Amino acid sequence: MAEVRPEEVSAILRKQLAGFEKETDIYDVGTVLQVGDGVARVYGLTKALMSELVEFPHGVFGMVLNLEEDNVGCILFGESSEIREGDPVKRTGRVASLPVGERMLGRVVNPLGQPIDGRGPVSTDTVMPIERKALGVIQRQKVKEPLQTGIKAVDGMIPIGRGQRELIIGDRQTGKTAIALDAIINQRYTHTEAAKKQGVKPVYCIYVAIGQKSSTVAQVVDKLQQEGAMDYTVVIAATASDPAPMQYIAPYSGATLGEFFRDSGRHALVVYDDLTKQAQSYRQVSLLLRRPPGREAYPGDVFYLHSRLLERASKLSEELGGGSLTALPVIETQAGDVSAYIPTNVISITDGQIYLEPGMFNAGIRPAINVGISVSRVGGNAQTKAMKKVAGRLRIDLAQYRELEAFAKFGSDLDKATLAQLRRGSRLVELLKQGQYVPMPVERQVVSLFAGTNGFLDEIPLEQVLRYERELLEYMDMKYATLMDEIVMKKELTNEMVASLTAVLKDFTASFKASLTV
Amino acid sequence: MRNTRVARRYALALMSAAEETGTLEKTTADLVLLDGITRTSREFRLFLTTPVVSVSRKTAVVRELLAARTGAVTLTFMELLIQKQREPLLPDIIEQFTVLHDQRLGVVNVDITSATELTAQQQQTLRTELERFTQKIVRVRLAIDGTIKGGLVVRIGDTVYDASLTRQLERLRECFVRGASLPN
Numbered sequence: 001m002a003e004v005r006p007e008e009v010s011a012i013l014r015k016q017l018a019g020f021e022k023e024t025d026i027y028d029v030g031t032v033l034q035v036g037d038g039v040a041r042v043y044g045l046t047k048a049l050m051s052e053l054v055e056f057p058h059g060v061f062g063m064v065l066n067l068e069e070d071n072v073g074c075i076l077f078g079e080s081s082e083i084r085e086g087d088p089v090k091r092t093g094r095v096a097s098l099p100v101g102e103r104m105l106g107r108v109v110n111p112l113g114q115p116i117d118g119r120g121p122v123s124t125d126t127v128m129p130i131e132r133k134a135l136g137v138i139q140r141q142k143v144k145e146p147l148q149t150g151i152k153a154v155d156g157m158i159p160i161g162r163g164q165r166e167l168i169i170g171d172r173q174t175g176k177t178a179i180a181l182d183a184i185i186n187q188r189y190t191h192t193e194a195a196k197k198q199g200v201k202p203v204y205c206i207y208v209a210i211g212q213k214s215s216t217v218a219q220v221v222d223k224l225q226q227e228g229a230m231d232y233t234v235v236i237a238a239t240a241s242d243p244a245p246m247q248y249i250a251p252y253s254g255a256t257l258g259e260f261f262r263d264s265g266r267h268a269l270v271v272y273d274d275l276t277k278q279a280q281s282y283r284q285v286s287l288l289l290r291r292p293p294g295r296e297a298y299p300g301d302v303f304y305l306h307s308r309l310l311e312r313a314s315k316l317s318e319e320l321g322g323g324s325l326t327a328l329p330v331i332e333t334q335a336g337d338v339s340a341y342i343p344t345n346v347i348s349i350t351d352g353q354i355y356l357e358p359g360m361f362n363a364g365i366r367p368a369i370n371v372g373i374s375v376s377r378v379g380g381n382a383q384t385k386a387m388k389k390v391a392g393r394l395r396i397d398l399a400q401y402r403e404l405e406a407f408a409k410f411g412s413d414l415d416k417a418t419l420a421q422l423r424r425g426s427r428l429v430e431l432l433k434q435g436q437y438v439p440m441p442v443e444r445q446v447v448s449l450f451a452g453t454n455g456f457l458d459e460i461p462l463e464q465v466l467r468y469e470r471e472l473l474e475y476m477d478m479k480y481a482t483l484m485d486e487i488v489m490k491k492e493l494t495n496e497m498v499a500s501l502t503a504v505l506k507d508f509t510a511s512f513k514a515s516l517t518v
Numbered sequence: 519m520r521n522t523r524v525a526r527r528y529a530l531a532l533m534s535a536a537e538e539t540g541t542l543e544k545t546t547a548d549l550v551l552l553d554g555i556t557r558t559s560r561e562f563r564l565f566l567t568t569p570v571v572s573v574s575r576k577t578a579v580v581r582e583l584l585a586a587r588t589g590a591v592t593l594t595f596m597e598l599l600i601q602k603q604r605e606p607l608l609p610d611i612i613e614q615f616t617v618l619h620d621q622r623l624g625v626v627n628v629d630i631t632s633a634t635e636l637t638a639q640q641q642q643t644l645r646t647e648l649e650r651f652t653q654k655i656v657r658v659r660l661a662i663d664g665t666i667k668g669g670l671v672v673r674i675g676d677t678v679y680d681a682s683l684t685r686q687l688e689r690l691r692e693c694f695v696r697g698a699s700l701p702n
Contacts, residue, residue, distance in 0.1 A: 017690075025685050028677050
């Protein structure tokens with residue numbers, strides 16, 4: 001280490017001291033009238049602006065949310081127990097904002113950008129306001145690139161495009177977070193050299209945990225670390241023990257961070273897990289600020305709460321760099337009630353939803369996606385041609401299967417065509433099962449769905465389907481790697497490719513069947 | 519919660535009534551007297567706030583107490599307050615009245631905090647400077663707080679002009695911390 005001479009130190013200090021101007025500090029103050037439950041009413045502060053940051057004693061910050069005739073309502077981002085009536089409150093002249101930058105990657109921070117992973121401060125150069133207006137029509141373009149989640153059922157039937165907002169909805173314990181995490185983990189391939197060659201741009205991920213148990217957040221971070229996903233991910237956590245105002249602003253912080261990547265021409269994926277809790281926090285804050293309650297006691301602007309957040313997800317026009325911000329909001333329903341207030345709101349705002357069912361989850365169909373009522377309204381444009389070709393039949397086959405399934409339960413005599421459809425449907429359902437944390441690359445998905453929709457599985461016993469898939473993919477990797485590469489590079493299935501794939505599958509299916517009889 | 523809204527309305531009504539009858543000065547003095555009574559006499563405060571004493575008895579007591587001491591406007595006003603059952607708001611109304619009165623006269627309250635006691639000469643200089651600065655009549659309230667170490671903290675309305683030594687030192691520290699974290 002180089003030696004540091006004391007003269008040098010004093011010289012630097014003197015230089016800094018020279019830049020220090022002794023000027024009078026001018027600020028506006030108010031007085032705390034009432035404090036408690038994470039909100040405070042402040043007398044004075046007549047010049048305070050909406051959503052301005054104000055400073056309370058003991059380093060607690062607050063945000064102005066209500067401007068009334070004779071007082072100002074604030075939400076507190078810290079411990080309110082130390083603040084007393086009569087304490088002075090300072091205006092800061094800034095709006096609530098978040099430090100943004102690449103250095104945030106790999107970190108766990110709170111919604112104000114302060115690190116909570118005990119790995120020292122995050123030094124960034126830029127600060128952006130938490131609440132920003134969503135972009136207008138001119139700055140956008142349609143969603144056209146796929147965001148691969150690595151889940152067969154999603155990428156095949158409910159494709160998500162970069163810049164889309166896709167809702168993940170379902171009861172508790174149905175695997176909502178699992179889908180979001182798989183999507184994050186699958187973005188690892190976009191940061192590889194191979195992806196660069198294919199023209200796939202890297203996707204940066206932001207996981208916003210709202211009102212979750214600290215232990216759950218720790219688990220998620222741990223898992224992301226194990227899978228090497230923390231290198232391109234930021235976790236923003238407002239856990240259940242954090243004050244409600246923190247939980248309320250957490251998703252906006254996530255969106256701001258995502259916009260940083262988007263505005264610099266990159267791609268970002270942000271998961272809001274979950275917005276039900278955020279709405280509940282906002283309800284708490286609103287009621288304490290004495291805003292009138294509406295349906296389910298939510299305030300009147302709870303629709304705007306989510307619409308302005310999700311509207312920030314976008315695909316930028318080429319002039320602005322073509323970056324994108326994809327949003328995966330999560331909503332938890334109570335006993336499958338999607339017609340409750342918050343779920344209907346968010347369903348109507350998003351570009352589609354992935355609906356998870358406890359019944360299917362318990363029947364062992366995981367991910368427990370109900371493909372009948374799950375939709376993606378814009379992702380279809382973004383799907384690769386190869387996937388479109390193989391997955392086109394998938395939806396229809398499964399829909400017909402579900403219709404017939406009820407009949408089949410009676411066990412009555414069925415005609416041949418019906419039996420064939422039932423056989424096909426049950427194989428497809430089996431094929432769409434997938435383990436957690438094992439995302440599958442597109443080319444493998446294409447091959448395995450191709451086998452399913454073209455009837456190669458029809459003769460295979462149900463319980464052997466997963467083994468068939470596994471061995472088929474191993475076989476393809478070993479012997480026909482060039483064909484797999486071709487699917488990746490061309491992103492479509494030409495007639496010759498279909499022909500050779502059919503031939504390969506015929507061979508493989510025959511040998512697989514032979515192995516069954518042994 | 520203070521009921522400033524209601525209080526302001528009553529204060530405004532009282533002020534315009536006093537102005538109409540040309541007894542603004544007398545009324546102001548009356549309110550200072552009333553303020554003094556509410557501050558010093560616990561009985562009077564309780565008497566105002568309790569709902570147990572009936573309206574007619576309260577009116578009678580107020581009439582007997584104030585008839586000889588205050589002007590007609592103030593007395594009528596007190597009777598009105600009791601009639602409308604707003605008499606517990608009297609302290610708030612007095613406060614709002616003072617605020618309104620100051621606004622009319624162009625008076626601002628200025629709180630000056632210093633580390634040591636200011637000399638009469640210093641006080642005079644400050645007052646003239648402040649009056650020049652605010653273009654208003656200044657009512658100075660002085661306070662001494664050793665924790666600011668030196669300098670002055672002047673508060674005019676909601677705005678604080680902090681020229682204290684403590685704050686300067688704080689800013690100096692911030693300056694050093696910021697300077698140290700700069701990569702170069």
